[in-house]
Amino acid sequence: MTIKTPLCDMLGIKYPIIQAAMGPFYTTKLCCAVVNAGAFGIISHTNLIGVDPIKDMEESIKYVMKNCKGNFGVNIRVARLQIDAPGLMELIVKLRKENPEIKKRLKMVVTSAGNPKPPAQFFKEKDKDLLVFHVTPTLYHAMKVDGLCDGIICTGYEGGGHQSYERVNTTVLVSEAVKNCKKPIVACGGFSDGRGIAAALAMGAVGVQMGTRFIATKECEFHQNYKDFIIKSKDSDTMVCQGAFGPIRLLRNKYAEHHGEIVSKDEKMATEAELDVEAIQEDTKKYGLVYEGNVDEGPVLCGQSCGNVKDIPTVKELIERMMKEAEESIKKIGKFVVA
Numbered sequence: 535m536t537i538k539t540p541l542c543d544m545l546g547i548k549y550p551i552i553q554a555a556m557g558p559f560y561t562t563k564l565c566c567a568v569v570n571a572g573a574f575g576i577i578s579h580t581n582l583i584g585v586d587p588i589k590d591m592e593e594s595i596k597y598v599m600k601n602c603k604g605n606f607g608v609n610i611r612v613a614r615l616q617i618d619a620p621g622l623m624e625l626i627v628k629l630r631k632e633n634p635e636i637k638k639r640l641k642m643v644v645t646s647a648g649n650p651k652p653p654a655q656f657f658k659e660k661d662k663d664l665l666v667f668h669v670t671p672t673l674y675h676a677m678k679v680d681g682l683c684d685g686i687i688c689t690g691y692e693g694g695g696h697q698s699y700e701r702v703n704t705t706v707l708v709s710e711a712v713k714n715c716k717k718p719i720v721a722c723g724g725f726s727d728g729r730g731i732a733a734a735l736a737m738g739a740v741g742v743q744m745g746t747r748f749i750a751t752k753e754c755e756f757h758q759n760y761k762d763f764i765i766k767s768k769d770s771d772t773m774v775c776q777g778a779f780g781p782i783r784l785l786r787n788k789y790a791e792h793h794g795e796i797v798s799k800d801e802k803m804a805t806e807a808e809l810d811v812e813a814i815q816e817d818t819k820k821y822g823l824v825y826e827g828n829v830d831e832g833p834v835l836c837g838q839s840c841g842n843v844k845d846i847p848t849v850k851e852l853i854e855r856m857m858k859e860a861e862e863s864i865k866k867i868g869k870f871v872v873a
């Protein structure tokens with residue numbers, strides 16, 4: 535017995551789990567481990583200081599093609615400030631056109647952090663077989679994406695990394711998106727075990743996407759200090775601060791304390807247009823610090839699910855454990871239905 539959802543057929547995977555993109559850091563090796571374990575891996579949109587995101591993406595795609603056998607995807611952040619997004623979009627179309635094996639295996643682009651319309655139209659025109667999923671934080675955004683993309687990744691406020699100004703939680707968002715949208719919904723934000731996967735499927739999602747849980751795995755290329763910080767943190771140890779593209783969920787450290795938590799619902803946060811580009815560039819250097827292991831003086835992106843992440847298994851061990859737990863949970867709740 536196994537759990538199989540329409541997402542498995544769509545992406546050509548065994549398990550309905552997507553490993554989240556976690557730029558500006560690398561998830562290239564993590565992606566290979568996830569693919570080899572039967573789930574869907576994503577290469578992140580990297581832009582640490584000194585990195586050429588387009589050249590970097592091409593190298594990561596080649597690495598993944600060589601080091602695992604199944605299907606995978608890439609993330610492109612499409613916010614207005616993300617000036618490398620059009621180049622990345624062109625690169626994906628070019629590589630898929632030139633190489634039939636890449637066309638077969640690079641199945642999906644996940645767009646995020648901006649307007650989904652231009653990239654969706656671009657890919658529909660230039661490469662209609664490529665699947666495009668977009669990440670959305672509210673029902674309003676999900677309904678806008680419904681007519682544009684092949685799937686919707688509904689990500690709630692408990693998740694790690696950039697968050698929306700609207701602060702809608704995953705349980706609320708997934709249920710309403712399933713009810714109001716026609717496209718498949720992937721639940722994201724706060725998932726870290728098989729019980730969560732079972733709950734997402736019960737809400738009507740076709741699968742889950744997870745970031746924080748996958749950082750704390752042996753194969754993830756994040757620094758050991760990052761992994762250790764996650765496993766010693768509680769559910770209440772994250773803060774939402776002002777980040778480069780809006781609010782961002784971080785682990786509480788010197789850097790986050792300095793930026794200060796956005797506490798009030800009505801508190802004014804800088805809009806994208808108001809953000810100071812120089813300050814953002816200065817901030818980007820701090821991501822490099824974190825990637826090198828200084829988890830006090832830079833932004834340690836992390837979701838509230840850190841409270842439930844207490845070990846550093848291999849990706850295969852983690853995925854098999856979560857799927858077994860999801861199956862058991864589904865069987866258990868099935869018994870609650872009585873004549």
Ligand SMILES: Cc1cc2nc3c(=O)[nH]c(=O)nc-3n(C[C@H](O)[C@H](O)[C@H](O)COP(=O)(O)O)c2cc1C
Nearest residue numbers: 554556557646693694695723724744745746835837
């Ligand atoms: C370290 C880190 C970096 C992230 N970077 C990106 C990114 O570049 N693009 C993106 O779409 N989402 C990014 N996210 C969000 C994740 O893709 C995903 O939505 C989130 O991790 C889900 O919540 P979870 O951490 O509770 O699983 C990032 C999250 C983390 C933890």
